[in-house]
Amino acid sequence: MSNEQPKIPQATAKRLPLYYRFLKNLHASGKQRVSSAELSEAVKVDPATIRRDFSYFGALGKKGYGYNVNYLLSFFRRTLEEDEVTEVALFGVGNLGTAFLNYNFSKNNNTKIVMAFDVDERKVGTTVGGVPVYHLDELEERLxxxxxxxxxxxxxxxxxxxxxxxxxxxxKGILNFTPARLNVPNHIRVHHIDLxxxxxxxxxxxxxYPSPS
Ligand SMILES: NC(=O)c1ccc[n+]([C@@H]2O[C@H](COP(=O)([O-])OP(=O)(O)OC[C@H]3O[C@@H](n4cnc5c(N)ncnc54)[C@H](O)[C@@H]3O)[C@@H](O)[C@H]2O)c1
Incomplete structure:
Protein backbone atom coordinates (compact mmCIF):
# COMPACT_ATOMS: atom_id res chain seq x y z
CA MET A 1 0.00 0.00 0.00
CA SER A 2 2.72 2.49 0.98
CA ASN A 3 4.45 1.80 -2.38
CA GLU A 4 2.20 4.30 -4.12
CA GLN A 5 2.92 6.97 -1.55
CA PRO A 6 5.64 9.58 -1.97
CA LYS A 7 8.65 9.15 0.30
CA ILE A 8 8.20 11.35 3.34
CA PRO A 9 11.16 12.55 5.46
CA GLN A 10 11.27 10.95 8.91
CA ALA A 11 10.87 14.25 10.77
CA THR A 12 7.70 14.93 8.76
CA ALA A 13 6.42 11.38 9.29
CA LYS A 14 6.74 11.83 13.05
CA ARG A 15 4.44 14.84 12.94
CA LEU A 16 1.74 12.97 10.99
CA PRO A 17 -0.15 11.55 13.99
CA LEU A 18 -0.18 15.03 15.54
CA TYR A 19 -1.69 16.60 12.42
CA TYR A 20 -4.02 13.67 12.01
CA ARG A 21 -5.51 13.89 15.49
CA PHE A 22 -6.11 17.62 15.15
CA LEU A 23 -7.69 17.24 11.70
CA LYS A 24 -10.02 14.49 12.97
CA ASN A 25 -11.24 16.88 15.66
CA LEU A 26 -11.71 19.66 13.10
CA HIS A 27 -13.63 17.31 10.83
CA ALA A 28 -15.82 16.16 13.71
CA SER A 29 -16.70 19.77 14.47
CA GLY A 30 -17.77 20.25 10.84
CA LYS A 31 -14.85 22.36 9.55
CA GLN A 32 -14.06 21.96 5.85
CA ARG A 33 -10.83 23.90 5.64
CA VAL A 34 -7.97 25.01 7.80
CA SER A 35 -5.14 27.51 7.39
CA SER A 36 -1.51 26.76 8.20
CA ALA A 37 -1.69 29.50 10.85
CA GLU A 38 -4.59 27.73 12.62
CA LEU A 39 -2.81 24.39 12.39
CA SER A 40 0.37 25.94 13.68
CA GLU A 41 -1.39 27.36 16.71
CA ALA A 42 -3.02 24.02 17.50
CA VAL A 43 -0.09 21.65 17.04
CA LYS A 44 2.72 24.08 17.97
CA VAL A 45 4.69 23.63 14.77
CA ASP A 46 5.70 26.76 12.84
CA PRO A 47 3.63 27.53 9.69
CA ALA A 48 6.62 27.27 7.32
CA THR A 49 7.34 23.71 8.50
CA ILE A 50 3.67 22.83 8.15
CA ARG A 51 3.59 24.16 4.59
CA ARG A 52 6.71 22.17 3.72
CA ASP A 53 5.36 19.02 5.40
CA PHE A 54 2.06 19.29 3.59
CA SER A 55 3.73 19.82 0.22
CA TYR A 56 5.04 16.22 0.56
CA PHE A 57 1.44 15.05 0.76
CA GLY A 58 0.57 16.85 -2.46
CA ALA A 59 -1.58 19.23 -0.42
CA LEU A 60 -0.84 22.72 -1.65
CA GLY A 61 -2.76 25.21 0.42
CA LYS A 62 -4.45 28.00 -1.50
CA LYS A 63 -3.91 31.57 -0.39
CA GLY A 64 -6.94 32.82 1.49
CA TYR A 65 -8.47 29.34 1.50
CA GLY A 66 -6.09 27.09 3.40
CA TYR A 67 -6.17 23.31 3.20
CA ASN A 68 -9.05 21.01 2.44
CA VAL A 69 -9.67 19.01 5.64
CA ASN A 70 -11.24 15.99 3.87
CA TYR A 71 -8.35 15.68 1.44
CA LEU A 72 -5.79 15.74 4.24
CA LEU A 73 -7.76 13.27 6.34
CA SER A 74 -8.00 10.72 3.56
CA PHE A 75 -4.28 11.08 2.92
CA PHE A 76 -3.44 10.51 6.59
CA ARG A 77 -5.78 7.56 6.86
CA ARG A 78 -4.07 5.87 3.91
CA THR A 79 -0.60 6.69 5.14
CA LEU A 80 -1.15 5.64 8.73
CA GLU A 81 -3.00 2.54 7.47
CA GLU A 82 -5.94 3.18 9.73
CA ASP A 83 -8.19 1.47 7.22
CA GLU A 84 -6.53 -1.85 7.93
CA VAL A 85 -8.57 -3.80 10.47
CA THR A 86 -6.92 -6.24 12.88
CA GLU A 87 -9.05 -9.30 13.51
CA VAL A 88 -9.46 -10.62 17.06
CA ALA A 89 -10.83 -13.85 18.59
CA LEU A 90 -12.53 -13.88 22.00
CA PHE A 91 -12.49 -16.82 24.43
CA GLY A 92 -15.17 -17.24 27.10
CA VAL A 93 -18.64 -15.88 26.28
CA GLY A 94 -19.76 -15.29 29.87
CA ASN A 95 -20.62 -12.02 31.61
CA LEU A 96 -17.54 -10.11 30.50
CA GLY A 97 -17.11 -11.79 27.10
CA THR A 98 -20.74 -11.13 26.16
CA ALA A 99 -20.36 -7.45 27.04
CA PHE A 100 -17.29 -7.17 24.79
CA LEU A 101 -19.03 -8.90 21.91
CA ASN A 102 -21.97 -6.54 22.18
CA TYR A 103 -19.67 -3.54 22.35
CA ASN A 104 -18.60 -2.98 18.78
CA PHE A 105 -14.89 -2.07 18.97
CA SER A 106 -14.73 -1.34 15.28
CA LYS A 107 -16.94 1.74 15.64
CA ASN A 108 -14.08 3.88 16.87
CA ASN A 109 -11.18 1.54 16.47
CA ASN A 110 -9.39 -0.50 13.87
CA THR A 111 -9.91 -3.84 15.61
CA LYS A 112 -12.78 -6.24 15.18
CA ILE A 113 -13.79 -9.40 17.06
CA VAL A 114 -14.59 -11.87 14.28
CA MET A 115 -15.13 -15.12 16.23
CA ALA A 116 -15.66 -16.36 19.77
CA PHE A 117 -15.18 -19.70 21.54
CA ASP A 118 -16.77 -21.33 24.58
CA VAL A 119 -17.17 -24.82 26.05
CA ASP A 120 -20.81 -24.40 27.08
CA GLU A 121 -23.03 -26.25 24.60
CA ARG A 122 -25.84 -23.74 25.19
CA LYS A 123 -23.63 -20.95 23.81
CA VAL A 124 -21.93 -22.85 20.97
CA GLY A 125 -23.68 -22.26 17.66
CA THR A 126 -25.22 -18.95 18.74
CA THR A 127 -24.30 -15.47 17.54
CA VAL A 128 -23.59 -12.72 20.07
CA GLY A 129 -23.33 -9.12 18.88
CA GLY A 130 -23.06 -10.44 15.32
CA VAL A 131 -20.10 -12.69 16.21
CA PRO A 132 -20.36 -16.51 15.82
CA VAL A 133 -19.59 -18.64 18.90
CA TYR A 134 -17.71 -21.90 18.22
CA HIS A 135 -16.77 -24.79 20.48
CA LEU A 136 -13.27 -24.60 21.91
CA ASP A 137 -12.57 -27.96 20.25
CA GLU A 138 -12.62 -26.07 16.94
CA LEU A 139 -9.82 -23.67 17.95
CA GLU A 140 -7.09 -25.26 15.80
CA GLU A 141 -9.42 -25.57 12.83
CA ARG A 142 -10.86 -22.03 12.97
CA LEU A 143 -8.08 -19.79 14.25
CA LYS A 172 0.93 -12.77 18.58
CA GLY A 173 -0.87 -10.84 21.30
CA ILE A 174 -3.18 -11.68 24.21
CA LEU A 175 -5.43 -9.32 26.13
CA ASN A 176 -5.90 -11.15 29.41
CA PHE A 177 -8.86 -10.21 31.62
CA THR A 178 -8.48 -13.22 33.90
CA PRO A 179 -6.58 -12.86 37.18
CA ALA A 180 -4.18 -15.65 36.04
CA ARG A 181 -0.58 -14.68 35.30
CA LEU A 182 0.28 -16.27 31.98
CA ASN A 183 3.52 -17.93 30.95
CA VAL A 184 4.34 -17.29 27.31
CA PRO A 185 7.47 -17.28 25.11
CA ASN A 186 9.24 -13.89 24.81
CA HIS A 187 7.94 -13.08 21.35
CA ILE A 188 4.29 -13.10 22.48
CA ARG A 189 2.89 -9.91 23.93
CA VAL A 190 0.45 -10.18 26.85
CA HIS A 191 -1.50 -7.23 28.22
CA HIS A 192 -3.08 -8.00 31.53
CA ILE A 193 -6.12 -6.01 32.63
CA ASP A 194 -7.01 -6.68 36.23
CA LEU A 195 -10.06 -4.59 37.12
CA TYR A 209 -3.15 11.65 47.49
CA PRO A 210 -6.33 13.71 47.89
CA SER A 211 -6.70 16.38 45.21
CA PRO A 212 -5.22 19.77 46.24
CA SER A 213 -8.40 21.84 45.74
N1 LIG B 1 -17.32 -10.16 35.26
C1 LIG B 1 -16.48 -9.24 35.61
O1 LIG B 1 -16.83 -8.09 35.93
C2 LIG B 1 -15.02 -9.48 35.61
C3 LIG B 1 -14.22 -8.43 35.92
C4 LIG B 1 -12.86 -8.60 35.91
C5 LIG B 1 -12.33 -9.82 35.55
N2 LIG B 1 -13.11 -10.87 35.26
C6 LIG B 1 -12.49 -12.13 34.88
O2 LIG B 1 -12.88 -12.44 33.55
C7 LIG B 1 -13.09 -13.83 33.42
C8 LIG B 1 -14.52 -14.07 32.97
O3 LIG B 1 -15.42 -13.55 33.94
P1 LIG B 1 -16.99 -13.70 33.75
O4 LIG B 1 -17.63 -13.01 34.87
O5 LIG B 1 -17.35 -13.32 32.36
O6 LIG B 1 -17.16 -15.30 33.93
P2 LIG B 1 -18.34 -16.22 33.42
O7 LIG B 1 -18.31 -17.43 34.29
O8 LIG B 1 -19.61 -15.45 33.29
O9 LIG B 1 -17.88 -16.63 31.96
C9 LIG B 1 -16.83 -17.51 31.67
C10 LIG B 1 -17.16 -18.20 30.33
O10 LIG B 1 -16.02 -18.94 29.92
C11 LIG B 1 -16.47 -20.20 29.42
N3 LIG B 1 -15.35 -21.14 29.51
C12 LIG B 1 -14.94 -21.91 30.56
N4 LIG B 1 -13.81 -22.57 30.23
C13 LIG B 1 -13.51 -22.22 28.95
C14 LIG B 1 -12.46 -22.56 28.04
N5 LIG B 1 -11.49 -23.39 28.39
N6 LIG B 1 -12.47 -22.01 26.82
C15 LIG B 1 -13.45 -21.15 26.43
N7 LIG B 1 -14.47 -20.79 27.25
C16 LIG B 1 -14.49 -21.32 28.48
C17 LIG B 1 -17.68 -20.53 30.30
O11 LIG B 1 -18.52 -21.48 29.69
C18 LIG B 1 -18.33 -19.15 30.41
O12 LIG B 1 -19.21 -18.90 29.33
C19 LIG B 1 -12.76 -14.44 34.78
O13 LIG B 1 -11.43 -14.91 34.75
C20 LIG B 1 -12.94 -13.30 35.74
O14 LIG B 1 -12.11 -13.44 36.89
C21 LIG B 1 -14.45 -10.72 35.27
Missing part, protein backbone atom coordinates in the same frame (compact mmCIF):
# COMPACT_ATOMS: atom_id res chain seq x y z
CA UNK A 144 -5.86 -18.80 11.34
CA UNK A 145 -2.87 -16.50 10.90
CA UNK A 146 -5.00 -13.49 9.98
CA UNK A 147 -6.26 -13.37 13.57
CA UNK A 148 -3.19 -12.27 15.54
CA UNK A 149 -4.91 -11.24 18.78
CA UNK A 150 -6.95 -13.11 21.42
CA UNK A 151 -9.05 -11.73 24.28
CA UNK A 152 -9.31 -14.05 27.31
CA UNK A 153 -12.49 -13.83 29.36
CA UNK A 154 -12.47 -17.45 30.56
CA UNK A 155 -12.28 -18.61 34.22
CA UNK A 156 -8.75 -18.12 35.58
CA UNK A 157 -8.26 -21.88 35.92
CA UNK A 158 -8.68 -22.37 32.17
CA UNK A 159 -6.39 -19.52 31.10
CA UNK A 160 -2.94 -21.16 30.93
CA UNK A 161 -3.97 -24.30 29.04
CA UNK A 162 -5.84 -22.13 26.56
CA UNK A 163 -2.84 -19.80 26.21
CA UNK A 164 -0.57 -22.77 25.38
CA UNK A 165 -2.91 -23.76 22.57
CA UNK A 166 -3.05 -20.18 21.27
CA UNK A 167 0.74 -19.92 21.28
CA UNK A 168 1.04 -23.22 19.39
CA UNK A 169 -1.41 -21.78 16.88
CA UNK A 170 0.76 -18.71 16.27
CA UNK A 171 -1.10 -15.99 18.20
CA UNK A 196 -9.88 -5.45 40.83
CA UNK A 197 -6.30 -4.18 41.05
CA UNK A 198 -7.15 -1.03 39.06
CA UNK A 199 -10.03 -0.29 41.41
CA UNK A 200 -7.92 -0.93 44.49
CA UNK A 201 -5.20 1.34 43.19
CA UNK A 202 -7.71 4.13 42.45
CA UNK A 203 -9.08 3.90 46.00
CA UNK A 204 -5.52 3.92 47.36
CA UNK A 205 -4.69 7.11 45.43
CA UNK A 206 -7.90 8.82 46.52
CA UNK A 207 -7.09 8.08 50.16
CA UNK A 208 -3.40 8.90 50.07
Missing amino acids: HENIPVAILTVPAAAAQALTDRLVAQGI AIELQSLVYFLKN
Whole structure:
Protein backbone atom coordinates (compact mmCIF):
# COMPACT_ATOMS: atom_id res chain seq x y z
CA MET A 1 0.00 0.00 0.00
CA SER A 2 2.72 2.49 0.98
CA ASN A 3 4.45 1.80 -2.38
CA GLU A 4 2.20 4.30 -4.12
CA GLN A 5 2.92 6.97 -1.55
CA PRO A 6 5.64 9.58 -1.97
CA LYS A 7 8.65 9.15 0.30
CA ILE A 8 8.20 11.35 3.34
CA PRO A 9 11.16 12.55 5.46
CA GLN A 10 11.27 10.95 8.91
CA ALA A 11 10.87 14.25 10.77
CA THR A 12 7.70 14.93 8.76
CA ALA A 13 6.42 11.38 9.29
CA LYS A 14 6.74 11.83 13.05
CA ARG A 15 4.44 14.84 12.94
CA LEU A 16 1.74 12.97 10.99
CA PRO A 17 -0.15 11.55 13.99
CA LEU A 18 -0.18 15.03 15.54
CA TYR A 19 -1.69 16.60 12.42
CA TYR A 20 -4.02 13.67 12.01
CA ARG A 21 -5.51 13.89 15.49
CA PHE A 22 -6.11 17.62 15.15
CA LEU A 23 -7.69 17.24 11.70
CA LYS A 24 -10.02 14.49 12.97
CA ASN A 25 -11.24 16.88 15.66
CA LEU A 26 -11.71 19.66 13.10
CA HIS A 27 -13.63 17.31 10.83
CA ALA A 28 -15.82 16.16 13.71
CA SER A 29 -16.70 19.77 14.47
CA GLY A 30 -17.77 20.25 10.84
CA LYS A 31 -14.85 22.36 9.55
CA GLN A 32 -14.06 21.96 5.85
CA ARG A 33 -10.83 23.90 5.64
CA VAL A 34 -7.97 25.01 7.80
CA SER A 35 -5.14 27.51 7.39
CA SER A 36 -1.51 26.76 8.20
CA ALA A 37 -1.69 29.50 10.85
CA GLU A 38 -4.59 27.73 12.62
CA LEU A 39 -2.81 24.39 12.39
CA SER A 40 0.37 25.94 13.68
CA GLU A 41 -1.39 27.36 16.71
CA ALA A 42 -3.02 24.02 17.50
CA VAL A 43 -0.09 21.65 17.04
CA LYS A 44 2.72 24.08 17.97
CA VAL A 45 4.69 23.63 14.77
CA ASP A 46 5.70 26.76 12.84
CA PRO A 47 3.63 27.53 9.69
CA ALA A 48 6.62 27.27 7.32
CA THR A 49 7.34 23.71 8.50
CA ILE A 50 3.67 22.83 8.15
CA ARG A 51 3.59 24.16 4.59
CA ARG A 52 6.71 22.17 3.72
CA ASP A 53 5.36 19.02 5.40
CA PHE A 54 2.06 19.29 3.59
CA SER A 55 3.73 19.82 0.22
CA TYR A 56 5.04 16.22 0.56
CA PHE A 57 1.44 15.05 0.76
CA GLY A 58 0.57 16.85 -2.46
CA ALA A 59 -1.58 19.23 -0.42
CA LEU A 60 -0.84 22.72 -1.65
CA GLY A 61 -2.76 25.21 0.42
CA LYS A 62 -4.45 28.00 -1.50
CA LYS A 63 -3.91 31.57 -0.39
CA GLY A 64 -6.94 32.82 1.49
CA TYR A 65 -8.47 29.34 1.50
CA GLY A 66 -6.09 27.09 3.40
CA TYR A 67 -6.17 23.31 3.20
CA ASN A 68 -9.05 21.01 2.44
CA VAL A 69 -9.67 19.01 5.64
CA ASN A 70 -11.24 15.99 3.87
CA TYR A 71 -8.35 15.68 1.44
CA LEU A 72 -5.79 15.74 4.24
CA LEU A 73 -7.76 13.27 6.34
CA SER A 74 -8.00 10.72 3.56
CA PHE A 75 -4.28 11.08 2.92
CA PHE A 76 -3.44 10.51 6.59
CA ARG A 77 -5.78 7.56 6.86
CA ARG A 78 -4.07 5.87 3.91
CA THR A 79 -0.60 6.69 5.14
CA LEU A 80 -1.15 5.64 8.73
CA GLU A 81 -3.00 2.54 7.47
CA GLU A 82 -5.94 3.18 9.73
CA ASP A 83 -8.19 1.47 7.22
CA GLU A 84 -6.53 -1.85 7.93
CA VAL A 85 -8.57 -3.80 10.47
CA THR A 86 -6.92 -6.24 12.88
CA GLU A 87 -9.05 -9.30 13.51
CA VAL A 88 -9.46 -10.62 17.06
CA ALA A 89 -10.83 -13.85 18.59
CA LEU A 90 -12.53 -13.88 22.00
CA PHE A 91 -12.49 -16.82 24.43
CA GLY A 92 -15.17 -17.24 27.10
CA VAL A 93 -18.64 -15.88 26.28
CA GLY A 94 -19.76 -15.29 29.87
CA ASN A 95 -20.62 -12.02 31.61
CA LEU A 96 -17.54 -10.11 30.50
CA GLY A 97 -17.11 -11.79 27.10
CA THR A 98 -20.74 -11.13 26.16
CA ALA A 99 -20.36 -7.45 27.04
CA PHE A 100 -17.29 -7.17 24.79
CA LEU A 101 -19.03 -8.90 21.91
CA ASN A 102 -21.97 -6.54 22.18
CA TYR A 103 -19.67 -3.54 22.35
CA ASN A 104 -18.60 -2.98 18.78
CA PHE A 105 -14.89 -2.07 18.97
CA SER A 106 -14.73 -1.34 15.28
CA LYS A 107 -16.94 1.74 15.64
CA ASN A 108 -14.08 3.88 16.87
CA ASN A 109 -11.18 1.54 16.47
CA ASN A 110 -9.39 -0.50 13.87
CA THR A 111 -9.91 -3.84 15.61
CA LYS A 112 -12.78 -6.24 15.18
CA ILE A 113 -13.79 -9.40 17.06
CA VAL A 114 -14.59 -11.87 14.28
CA MET A 115 -15.13 -15.12 16.23
CA ALA A 116 -15.66 -16.36 19.77
CA PHE A 117 -15.18 -19.70 21.54
CA ASP A 118 -16.77 -21.33 24.58
CA VAL A 119 -17.17 -24.82 26.05
CA ASP A 120 -20.81 -24.40 27.08
CA GLU A 121 -23.03 -26.25 24.60
CA ARG A 122 -25.84 -23.74 25.19
CA LYS A 123 -23.63 -20.95 23.81
CA VAL A 124 -21.93 -22.85 20.97
CA GLY A 125 -23.68 -22.26 17.66
CA THR A 126 -25.22 -18.95 18.74
CA THR A 127 -24.30 -15.47 17.54
CA VAL A 128 -23.59 -12.72 20.07
CA GLY A 129 -23.33 -9.12 18.88
CA GLY A 130 -23.06 -10.44 15.32
CA VAL A 131 -20.10 -12.69 16.21
CA PRO A 132 -20.36 -16.51 15.82
CA VAL A 133 -19.59 -18.64 18.90
CA TYR A 134 -17.71 -21.90 18.22
CA HIS A 135 -16.77 -24.79 20.48
CA LEU A 136 -13.27 -24.60 21.91
CA ASP A 137 -12.57 -27.96 20.25
CA GLU A 138 -12.62 -26.07 16.94
CA LEU A 139 -9.82 -23.67 17.95
CA GLU A 140 -7.09 -25.26 15.80
CA GLU A 141 -9.42 -25.57 12.83
CA ARG A 142 -10.86 -22.03 12.97
CA LEU A 143 -8.08 -19.79 14.25
CA HIS A 144 -5.86 -18.80 11.34
CA GLU A 145 -2.87 -16.50 10.90
CA ASN A 146 -5.00 -13.49 9.98
CA ILE A 147 -6.26 -13.37 13.57
CA PRO A 148 -3.19 -12.27 15.54
CA VAL A 149 -4.91 -11.24 18.78
CA ALA A 150 -6.95 -13.11 21.42
CA ILE A 151 -9.05 -11.73 24.28
CA LEU A 152 -9.31 -14.05 27.31
CA THR A 153 -12.49 -13.83 29.36
CA VAL A 154 -12.47 -17.45 30.56
CA PRO A 155 -12.28 -18.61 34.22
CA ALA A 156 -8.75 -18.12 35.58
CA ALA A 157 -8.26 -21.88 35.92
CA ALA A 158 -8.68 -22.37 32.17
CA ALA A 159 -6.39 -19.52 31.10
CA GLN A 160 -2.94 -21.16 30.93
CA ALA A 161 -3.97 -24.30 29.04
CA LEU A 162 -5.84 -22.13 26.56
CA THR A 163 -2.84 -19.80 26.21
CA ASP A 164 -0.57 -22.77 25.38
CA ARG A 165 -2.91 -23.76 22.57
CA LEU A 166 -3.05 -20.18 21.27
CA VAL A 167 0.74 -19.92 21.28
CA ALA A 168 1.04 -23.22 19.39
CA GLN A 169 -1.41 -21.78 16.88
CA GLY A 170 0.76 -18.71 16.27
CA ILE A 171 -1.10 -15.99 18.20
CA LYS A 172 0.93 -12.77 18.58
CA GLY A 173 -0.87 -10.84 21.30
CA ILE A 174 -3.18 -11.68 24.21
CA LEU A 175 -5.43 -9.32 26.13
CA ASN A 176 -5.90 -11.15 29.41
CA PHE A 177 -8.86 -10.21 31.62
CA THR A 178 -8.48 -13.22 33.90
CA PRO A 179 -6.58 -12.86 37.18
CA ALA A 180 -4.18 -15.65 36.04
CA ARG A 181 -0.58 -14.68 35.30
CA LEU A 182 0.28 -16.27 31.98
CA ASN A 183 3.52 -17.93 30.95
CA VAL A 184 4.34 -17.29 27.31
CA PRO A 185 7.47 -17.28 25.11
CA ASN A 186 9.24 -13.89 24.81
CA HIS A 187 7.94 -13.08 21.35
CA ILE A 188 4.29 -13.10 22.48
CA ARG A 189 2.89 -9.91 23.93
CA VAL A 190 0.45 -10.18 26.85
CA HIS A 191 -1.50 -7.23 28.22
CA HIS A 192 -3.08 -8.00 31.53
CA ILE A 193 -6.12 -6.01 32.63
CA ASP A 194 -7.01 -6.68 36.23
CA LEU A 195 -10.06 -4.59 37.12
CA ALA A 196 -9.88 -5.45 40.83
CA ILE A 197 -6.30 -4.18 41.05
CA GLU A 198 -7.15 -1.03 39.06
CA LEU A 199 -10.03 -0.29 41.41
CA GLN A 200 -7.92 -0.93 44.49
CA SER A 201 -5.20 1.34 43.19
CA LEU A 202 -7.71 4.13 42.45
CA VAL A 203 -9.08 3.90 46.00
CA TYR A 204 -5.52 3.92 47.36
CA PHE A 205 -4.69 7.11 45.43
CA LEU A 206 -7.90 8.82 46.52
CA LYS A 207 -7.09 8.08 50.16
CA ASN A 208 -3.40 8.90 50.07
CA TYR A 209 -3.15 11.65 47.49
CA PRO A 210 -6.33 13.71 47.89
CA SER A 211 -6.70 16.38 45.21
CA PRO A 212 -5.22 19.77 46.24
CA SER A 213 -8.40 21.84 45.74
N1 LIG B 1 -17.32 -10.16 35.26
C1 LIG B 1 -16.48 -9.24 35.61
O1 LIG B 1 -16.83 -8.09 35.93
C2 LIG B 1 -15.02 -9.48 35.61
C3 LIG B 1 -14.22 -8.43 35.92
C4 LIG B 1 -12.86 -8.60 35.91
C5 LIG B 1 -12.33 -9.82 35.55
N2 LIG B 1 -13.11 -10.87 35.26
C6 LIG B 1 -12.49 -12.13 34.88
O2 LIG B 1 -12.88 -12.44 33.55
C7 LIG B 1 -13.09 -13.83 33.42
C8 LIG B 1 -14.52 -14.07 32.97
O3 LIG B 1 -15.42 -13.55 33.94
P1 LIG B 1 -16.99 -13.70 33.75
O4 LIG B 1 -17.63 -13.01 34.87
O5 LIG B 1 -17.35 -13.32 32.36
O6 LIG B 1 -17.16 -15.30 33.93
P2 LIG B 1 -18.34 -16.22 33.42
O7 LIG B 1 -18.31 -17.43 34.29
O8 LIG B 1 -19.61 -15.45 33.29
O9 LIG B 1 -17.88 -16.63 31.96
C9 LIG B 1 -16.83 -17.51 31.67
C10 LIG B 1 -17.16 -18.20 30.33
O10 LIG B 1 -16.02 -18.94 29.92
C11 LIG B 1 -16.47 -20.20 29.42
N3 LIG B 1 -15.35 -21.14 29.51
C12 LIG B 1 -14.94 -21.91 30.56
N4 LIG B 1 -13.81 -22.57 30.23
C13 LIG B 1 -13.51 -22.22 28.95
C14 LIG B 1 -12.46 -22.56 28.04
N5 LIG B 1 -11.49 -23.39 28.39
N6 LIG B 1 -12.47 -22.01 26.82
C15 LIG B 1 -13.45 -21.15 26.43
N7 LIG B 1 -14.47 -20.79 27.25
C16 LIG B 1 -14.49 -21.32 28.48
C17 LIG B 1 -17.68 -20.53 30.30
O11 LIG B 1 -18.52 -21.48 29.69
C18 LIG B 1 -18.33 -19.15 30.41
O12 LIG B 1 -19.21 -18.90 29.33
C19 LIG B 1 -12.76 -14.44 34.78
O13 LIG B 1 -11.43 -14.91 34.75
C20 LIG B 1 -12.94 -13.30 35.74
O14 LIG B 1 -12.11 -13.44 36.89
C21 LIG B 1 -14.45 -10.72 35.27
